[in-house]
Amino acid sequence: MTEDCLFCKILAGDVPSDVVYSDEFVIAFKDIYPKAPFHVLIIPRKHIATLNDTGDDDIELTGRLFSAAKAIAAEQGFAEDGYRMMMNCGEGGGQIIFHLHLHLMAGKTFNA
Ligand code: AMP
Ligand code: ZN
Numbered sequence: 001m002t003e004d005c006l007f008c009k010i011l012a013g014d015v016p017s018d019v020v021y022s023d024e025f026v027i028a029f030k031d032i033y034p035k036a037p038f039h040v041l042i043i044p045r046k047h048i049a050t051l052n053d054t055g056d057d058d059i060e061l062t063g064r065l066f067s068a069a070k071a072i073a074a075e076q077g078f079a080e081d082g083y084r085m086m087m088n089c090g091e092g093g094g095q096i097i098f099h100l101h102l103h104l105m106a107g108k109t110f111n112a
Pocket of ligand 1: 017030033041087088094097
């Protein structure tokens with residue numbers, strides 16, 4: 001838990017969230033301002049600020065963000081139609097919450 005990190009507070013249960021998936025390594029919850037009919041954020045339980053801050057020890061953990069995305073998409077019925085994943089890195093990349101997260105969006109057809 002890193003103080004002043006919103007997503008660490010969500011992990012600790014101090015800030016409410018709508019959790020759709022949880023395992024030993026990651027949790028996923030609904031984005032509060034969804035940009036698609038289904039939009040969740042998949043985050044590691046370990047606080048890592050950005051992709052730039054991952055080390056070789058985190059390779060498996062970053063992979064788990066994607067395996068969770070695949071499992072959630074299947075669970076929610078989006079596997080066949082397809083879905084989009086996105087990760088912003090740093091301010092220039094549009095990151096506003098500095099706790100690593102993978103966006104998973106589905107329920108519409110995305111262009112390019
Ligand atoms: P990013 O720009 O990649 O850092 O994305 C951060 C995302 O967190 C945005 O899509 C926000 O809508 C979302 N967000 C911000 N506060 C909350 C919250 N309390 N619960 C769920 N999602 C949030
Ligand atoms: Zn955090």
